[in-house]
Amino acid sequence: MFIRWSAAVAAAILLSGPALQGAIAADKPTDPQIAHIAYTAGVIDINAAKQAQKKATSKGVKAFAEDMLRDHEAVNKQALALVKKLNVTPEDNDTSKALSKQASDKLAELDRLSGAAFDKAYVANEVAYHKAVNSALETQLIPSASNAELKSLLQTGLKIFQGHEQHAEHVAAELK
Amino acid sequence: MPGCLAPIALAVIALSISVPARAATIEITMESLVISPAEVSAKVGDTISWVNKDVFAHTATAKNGDFDVTLPPKKSATSVLKKAGMVEYYCRYHPNMKATLKIEP
Numbered sequence: 001m002f003i004r005w006s007a008a009v010a011a012a013i014l015l016s017g018p019a020l021q022g023a024i025a026a027d028k029p030t031d032p033q034i035a036h037i038a039y040t041a042g043v044i045d046i047n048a049a050k051q052a053q054k055k056a057t058s059k060g061v062k063a064f065a066e067d068m069l070r071d072h073e074a075v076n077k078q079a080l081a082l083v084k085k086l087n088v089t090p091e092d093n094d095t096s097k098a099l100s101k102q103a104s105d106k107l108a109e110l111d112r113l114s115g116a117a118f119d120k121a122y123v124a125n126e127v128a129y130h131k132a133v134n135s136a137l138e139t140q141l142i143p144s145a146s147n148a149e150l151k152s153l154l155q156t157g158l159k160i161f162q163g164h165e166q167h168a169e170h171v172a173a174e175l176k
Numbered sequence: 177m178p179g180c181l182a183p184i185a186l187a188v189i190a191l192s193i194s195v196p197a198r199a200a201t202i203e204i205t206m207e208s209l210v211i212s213p214a215e216v217s218a219k220v221g222d223t224i225s226w227v228n229k230d231v232f233a234h235t236a237t238a239k240n241g242d243f244d245v246t247l248p249p250k251k252s253a254t255s256v257l258k259k260a261g262m263v264e265y266y267c268r269y270h271p272n273m274k275a276t277l278k279i280e281p
Contacts, residue, residue: 067233067269074231074249159209160232163270170271 028144029093035083036090037099037141038154041133042076044103048129051107052122061119064171068126068164075157082153116175123172130165134158201225201254204275206234206247206267211275219280220260227252235268244268 029037045068052065083090106125113121137158145151199221205212207229218224228234228247236245236255242263245253260281267273 071232071269078231156208159272160270163209163267163272166271167269 029095029141030091031145031147031150032088032091033093033095034141034145034154035079035088035150036092036096037136038157039076039079039090040096040099041136042072042079044099045072045126045129046076047103047107048110048122048126051110052118055110055114055118056122057115058119058175060171060174061123064123064126064167067167071160071164075153075160078153082149086147086149088147120172120175123168123175126168127165127172130161130168134161134165137161199223199256203227204236206230206236206273209270209273211236211267211273214275215278216276217278217280218257220257222257222279223254224257224277225252225254233269234273236265237268238263238265240264 049065049068049072052061053069056062056065110118110121110125137154142151142154142158145154200218201223202216202218203225204216205227209230209232216224224236226236226245226247228249228251231249233249234247236243236247238244240261240263242259242261243255243265245255247253257277257279260279263277263279265275265277
């Protein structure tokens with residue numbers, strides 16, 4: 001039973017990367033779709049951080065969750081200001097839907113954990129999630145964006161999220 | 177009248193002598209997750225003016241523990257350099273932001 005469950009967790013983590021890219025690869029996303037995907041990716045990490053703020057026990061993990069909440073809210077605030085300025089309506093799409101579905105499954109899965117097990121699983125997922133989002137930004141979203149300001153915001157986002165990936169790796173190493 | 181200026185001139189000279197090496201203020205900026213300049217030479221006693229132009233919070237954290245400055249979004253802070261050495265520092269929130277301070281005695 002334990003082995004099967006672990007395998008499912010591993011599969012879910014591994015899937016988050018290819019699923020993200022697979023869904024985008026089908027078609028080059030438009031700017032309104034890119035804006036929606038980027039915003040959704042931010043909301044997902046905000047929700048994960050809110051869950052961690054309630055459930056995390058380690059001080060380092062709690063502080064990390066607070067950092068994620070602050071940064072992703074700041075990025076999304078900028079994203080909203082930009083779409084308003086450009087008069088673009090973010091458009092829902094299959095990638096956003098797939099991301100949201102995976103994220104709500106992940107939230108439910110993490111919700112069943114507690115204590116040190118939750119802390120570890122949350123941080124491990126943060127590493128994997130930021131990796132997947134960064135790879136999507138680098139290979140798909142940034143090259144596909146046609147508006148220069150959107151491209152520039154995505155590039156800043158990439159630097160922020162690469163920072164988060166390293167930060168999450170540090171926190172994960174401290175938990176070991 | 178010109179005689180009145182002499183004491184002032186003397187006072188100015190005396191003041192400048194009493195401050196032997198003028199400490200400099202060096203500005204280091206964080207913008208779009210980039211620290212610039214990435215490498216700065218300074219002297220003990222100099223002041224670093226940290227300027228965060230981002231909407232994100234950053235820190236300037238020395239790897240050797242010499243300083244740890246927190247910079248809220250769009251805020252500045254200063255710190256005076258107390259120890260010589262080659263100090264590598266980074267942002268704790270975004271460890272991909274890295275830079276170096278060369279502090280001479």
